[in-house]
Amino acid sequence: xxxxxxxxxxxxxxxxxxxxxxxxxxxxxxxxxxxxxxxxxxxxxxxxxxxxxxxxxxxxxxxxxxxxxxxxxxxxxxxxxxxxxxxxxxxxxxxxxxxxxxxxxxxxxxxxxxxxxxxxxxx
Numbered sequence: 001x002x003x004x005x006x007x008x009x010x011x012x013x014x015x016x017x018x019x020x021x022x023x024x025x026x027x028x029x030x031x032x033x034x035x036x037x038x039x040x041x042x043x044x045x046x047x048x049x050x051x052x053x054x055x056x057x058x059x060x061x062x063x064x065x066x067x068x069x070x071x072x073x074x075x076x077x078x079x080x081x082x083x084x085x086x087x088x089x090x091x092x093x094x095x096x097x098x099x100x101x102x103x104x105x106x107x108x109x110x111x112x113x114x115x116x117x118x119x120x121x122x123x
Contacts, residue, residue: 001025001112005095008117011085015121019080021095021114032098033071033078034110037091037119044094046105048080058104063089085121092116 007019023030034049048069049058057069068081078095095114102109 001097003095003112003114005114005117008119010120013121013123015085016083019093021078023076027076031100034096035080037093039091044107049104087121087123090121092118
């Protein structure tokens with residue numbers, strides 16, 4: 001499975017961005033897709049996840065109510081709509097794939113990762 005993330009950029013606080021993650025390769029075996037983020041010197045942090053078949057979602061408390069994860073099965077693409085952005089949302093955002101019904105927030109449960117896209121929120 002190959003993952004290609006895109007959509008990052010610079011936005012003012014309170015603004016919106018939409019990230020995309022296109023999956024290719026063995027997409028018939030996809031189970032769960034997620035977004036993580038990371039800032040320099042910190043561990044990678046879970047943001048949101050969604051299952052391919054049932055669309056079951058999970059969110060971190062820090063983004064709940066502001067971010068929405070969705071997927072387009074026909075395009076094998078996952079989206080992260082980010083609204084009401086805050087400066088603390090600034091990070092490199094990574095999409096990732098998990099092959100089974102594991103703990104959605106655990107970095108080690110994800111086997112494929114995209115290359116990351118920078119999101120910068122100015123105050």
